[in-house]
Amino acid sequence: MKKPVRVAVTGAAGQIGYSLLFRIASGAMLGPDQPVILQLLDITPSLPALNGVVMELDDCAFPLLAGIVQTDDPKVAFKDVDVALLVGARPRGPGMERKDLLEANGAIFTAQGRALNEVASRDVKVLVVGNPANTNAYIAMKNAPDLNPANFTAMMRLDHNRALTQIAQKTGNAVTAVKKLTVWGNHSSTQYPDIFHAEVNGKNAAELINDQKWLEAEFIPTVQQRGAAIIKARGLSSAASAANAAIDHIRNWVLGTPEGDWVTMGVPANGEYGYNDIIFGYPVTCKDGKYEIVQGLSVSDFSRARMDATYKELSEERDAVKHLLS
Numbered sequence: 289m290k291k292p293v294r295v296a297v298t299g300a301a302g303q304i305g306y307s308l309l310f311r312i313a314s315g316a317m318l319g320p321d322q323p324v325i326l327q328l329l330d331i332t333p334s335l336p337a338l339n340g341v342v343m344e345l346d347d348c349a350f351p352l353l354a355g356i357v358q359t360d361d362p363k364v365a366f367k368d369v370d371v372a373l374l375v376g377a378r379p380r381g382p383g384m385e386r387k388d389l390l391e392a393n394g395a396i397f398t399a400q401g402r403a404l405n406e407v408a409s410r411d412v413k414v415l416v417v418g419n420p421a422n423t424n425a426y427i428a429m430k431n432a433p434d435l436n437p438a439n440f441t442a443m444m445r446l447d448h449n450r451a452l453t454q455i456a457q458k459t460g461n462a463v464t465a466v467k468k469l470t471v472w473g474n475h476s477s478t479q480y481p482d483i484f485h486a487e488v489n490g491k492n493a494a495e496l497i498n499d500q501k502w503l504e505a506e507f508i509p510t511v512q513q514r515g516a517a518i519i520k521a522r523g524l525s526s527a528a529s530a531a532n533a534a535i536d537h538i539r540n541w542v543l544g545t546p547e548g549d550w551v552t553m554g555v556p557a558n559g560e561y562g563y564n565d566i567i568f569g570y571p572v573t574c575k576d577g578k579y580e581i582v583q584g585l586s587v588s589d590f591s592r593a594r595m596d597a598t599y600k601e602l603s604e605e606r607d608a609v610k611h612l613l614s
């Protein structure tokens with residue numbers, strides 16, 4: 289039996305947690321022969337609900353679940369963790385401006401970055417799901433100076449998966465036919481889902497679809513606004529699909545991406561495609577537990593304008609939280 293991998297999940301008593309934990313424990317994230325120890329964090333008032341979730345995890349008798357920790361202390365939750373899924377965040381309340389949301393979450397991700405810096409495995413892979421995910425990941429990264437900045441990532445995979453299905457449905461193919469899609473930028477309504485390098489059954493997706501009106505008036509807005517559409521329909525934000533995307537993100541990071549394809553991850557920008565000092569959605573390939581940004585893709589004026597717009601928003605978010613960075 290392999291040594292268990294320690295996986296921290298924050299906001300574990302929440303909606304996404306309720307979909308995520310059972311799939312991690314079943315082996316969907318790290319593979320069918322990899323035992324896991326779940327280290328679950330939530331705030332003190334949510335601990336009774338978290339205990340209920342833990343009772344259900346116990347009742348599944350998952351063969352791969354080698355232990356469970358439940359706590360309201362980040363230093364306990366992050367002790368020696370190999371993977372940290374930062375899902376818990378402060379939702380936007382009535383009358384709360386974007387600035388207030390950034391501030392409230394800034395405090396959470398400052399503390400969690402520091403705790404990771406102090407007690408997590410030196411190779412910890414961090415995925416921030418809680419919104420605003422890219423900027424929260426940036427704050428955690430900046431507050432963890434002893435960890436490799438490359439190990440702080442934000443979730444763009446739900447956007448990526450949403451776009452895959454839109455293209456598959458438009459072209460009448462299975463999602464497996466669609467490859468090399470990218471969602472550039474921020475996990476927000478400025479994100480830019482890019483089909484110009486995507487392929488459907490090996491053919492260029494933009495050329496195959498050849499429908500600029502659909503691209504501009506349907507595809508891009510549908511992907512950008514999908515989160516809001518789900519809230520409108522369900523009365524709650526996407527949870528099972530968000531958990532699924534988190535599983536996909538970590539599985540590819542740890543176990544690799546398939547040959548001839550790439551995925552979107554929010555990762556630190558170090559000049560790639562002209563962007564810097566933010567966490568940006570990029571096309572990446574993964575191998576041996578490391579990701580690499582796909583370089584050298586051509587960028588048309590149409591794409592550049594949209595990539596610059598989402599970069600501008602991320603730069604403004606970063607500037608609004610500058611005072612929280614160590």
Ligand code: NAI
Nearest residue numbers: 299301302303304330331334376377417418419443446530
């Ligand atoms: P939820 O409100 O059901 O659960 C959030 C949980 O986090 C609650 O149990 C709460 O007690 C906990 N929490 C709050 N502050 C915390 C802290 N400081 N430390 C630990 N736990 C804390 O929310 P849900 O639906 O599970 O969503 C979680 C986050 O994920 C939200 O910020 C949401 O906007 C975001 N999200 C991100 C997506 C993405 O694609 N990046 C997609 C969908 C949701």
